[in-house]
Amino acid sequence: MASSPSGKPVLYSYFRSSCSWRVRIALALKGITYDQVPVNLLKDGGQQLAAEFQVVNPMQQVPALKIDGITLSQSLAIIEYLEETRPNPRLLPQDQKKRAQVRMISDHIVSGIQPLQNLAVLQRVGEKKLEWAQHYITNGFQALEQILKNTAGRYCVGDEVSMADLCLVPQVYNAERYKVDLAPYPTITRINKTLLELEAFQVSHPTKQPDTPAELRA
Amino acid sequence: MASSPSGKPVLYSYFRSSCSWRVRIALALKGITYDQVPVNLLKDGGQQLAAEFQVVNPMQQVPALKIDGITLSQSLAIIEYLEETRPNPRLLPQDQKKRAQVRMISDHIVSGIQPLQNLAVLQRVGEKKLEWAQHYITNGFQALEQILKNTAGRYCVGDEVSMADLCLVPQVYNAERYKVDLAPYPTITRINKTLLELEAFQVSHPTKQPDTPAELRA
Structure with missing residues (x-):
């Protein structure tokens, strides 16, 4: 669970995962730069199931985001966290x-x-x-x-x-x-x-x- | 979509639905009294599929909650709304x-x-x-x-x-x-x-x- 050498958030993602894509859009909209670690859901019988990834995310799923010293998973939980900590531009209406x-x-x-x-x-x-x-x-x-x-x-x-x-x-x-x-x-x-x-x-x-x-x- | 005669929120629920139960707990914790309309997921081929319920909730699922002039579905969306409008006791930590x-x-x-x-x-x-x-x-x-x-x-x-x-x-x-x-x-x-x-x-x-x-x- 080393941090990104750049200090930027690290997104564990798979290009075709729709759940990963949700988070990538949120990061892009909010202008948050990040490093991406690919986790191939098909290769090696599913890299998300590997022991080393289980340490990152016990749910064995992408996306997972290392940010502010914690690792979060579940796309909506990640987006709600980004919304609370980086509110501009907002992704939830005021009303x-x-x-x-x-x-x-x-x-x-x-x-x-x-x-x-x-x-x-x-x-x-x-x-x-x-x-x-x-x-x-x-x-x-x-x-x-x-x-x-x-x-x-x-x-x-x-x-x-x-x-x-x-x-x-x-x-x-x-x-x-x-x-x-x-x-x-x-x-x-x-x-x-x-x-x-x-x-x-x-x-x-x-x-x-x-x-x-x-x-x-x- | 008539309101409850009592003016209280109306919960469309099924006793054994785990998603309905989540919302019932939230309502109980926050001390919100409500009327309950049972929707039997087994009877009549599933009452949630009936045309009259589809007007209440196009997702054809319980729970649905009529409250403050709107009808919400999806248990977590309902709980987040209750949290924002009736914050005590809180169901999300401050941190x-x-x-x-x-x-x-x-x-x-x-x-x-x-x-x-x-x-x-x-x-x-x-x-x-x-x-x-x-x-x-x-x-x-x-x-x-x-x-x-x-x-x-x-x-x-x-x-x-x-x-x-x-x-x-x-x-x-x-x-x-x-x-x-x-x-x-x-x-x-x-x-x-x-x-x-x-x-x-x-x-x-x-x-x-x-x-x-x-x-x-x-």
């Missing part, structure tokens, strides 16, 4: 009800969709994994589209980029990987497209990470 | 790093364990559902036990009851339902037992709700 909506949408994606279609679960599901992933993403997006009709402005909640947007874009990326038809979700699709025009979403993109394989780089 | 630990443990349970062993997923898994549930709870508890060794005092993080504790107790209850051997998790077991002595955890218990069937009442 309490809007904050609640941002957290509701974030939790819907982070607890209600992503865990059911992550790599480890799909490996366990076996041959029906594509159908399984599509089922849970579709179910989740049907609800999300309804919710966004009430909350969205330019972005998921009103016109400010929020934590919910940091969850949305990586989840849409996963939906595309699993060939989910996005036509029934015009609000999701519109917001995703708008967000992808922002620099913080581009520099943090899975196609542009230090561990992105050459053939997937953009 | 920012401890707050981060509370959220990390909460998310680990809420995103990393519970979604993989909830009723709808197990119905989809089919005949291997007990093995499936045990696998994910065991995996999650192994990590949680390690984390708690660093964070716990009397409760999950230090000596104050926090949001993490509201997640822990219902998850241990699920583990017991699915016959997970808890012997390897002395810290989890010890904290769970201590918490169950508190009144807020008792009055909110699945065996004591308006919709608890007579044969399960305690």
Whole structure:
């Protein structure tokens, strides 16, 4: 658990992990420079399972962030910590009800969709994994589209980029990987497209990470 | 979406839903009186799927809480809202790093364990559902036990009851339902037992709700 020689925060990340991407967007939006340590979820039977990584994060998952002398995991817990310690620009609205909506949408994606279609679960599901992933993403997006009709402005909640947007874009990326038809979700699709025009979403993109394989780089 | 005639918050809940229980504990700890509308996840093919409930919560899940003129879902989003609007007694520590630990443990349970062993997923898994549930709870508890060794005092993080504790107790209850051997998790077991002595955890218990069937009442 040595600190970064540079003194900067260290992000343990995998280029294609949607949970890692959420945190990379937050770091980019807040202008926090960091060192990145790639953890390959496929190589060596999953480097997140190695004893040396278990010392960093007993949950054996990415992302994990070493910052301010502690190591945090769980993407939303990390983002909430960044929000409390580096509040500008804010990722939670000032209005309490809007904050609640941002957290509701974030939790819907982070607890209600992503865990059911992550790599480890799909490996366990076996041959029906594509159908399984599509089922849970579709179910989740049907609800999300309804919710966004009430909350969205330019972005998921009103016109400010929020934590919910940091969850949305990586989840849409996963939906595309699993060939989910996005036509029934015009609000999701519109917001995703708008967000992808922002620099913080581009520099943090899975196609542009230090561990992105050459053939997937953009 | 009529308000409660009493003007009190309305909780849509199912006695055995661990996500509902988290919110019931928060309401009890903060001394918030509320009306409860039972939503039976088994009856009528799942009352959460009915059109009239979809108007309340497009996510078709319990819990949902009508409060202050809005309807919120997702247990942690609800608890964070209660914390911001009814801060006493607090469920997040004052110290920012401890707050981060509370959220990390909460998310680990809420995103990393519970979604993989909830009723709808197990119905989809089919005949291997007990093995499936045990696998994910065991995996999650192994990590949680390690984390708690660093964070716990009397409760999950230090000596104050926090949001993490509201997640822990219902998850241990699920583990017991699915016959997970808890012997390897002395810290989890010890904290769970201590918490169950508190009144807020008792009055909110699945065996004591308006919709608890007579044969399960305690």
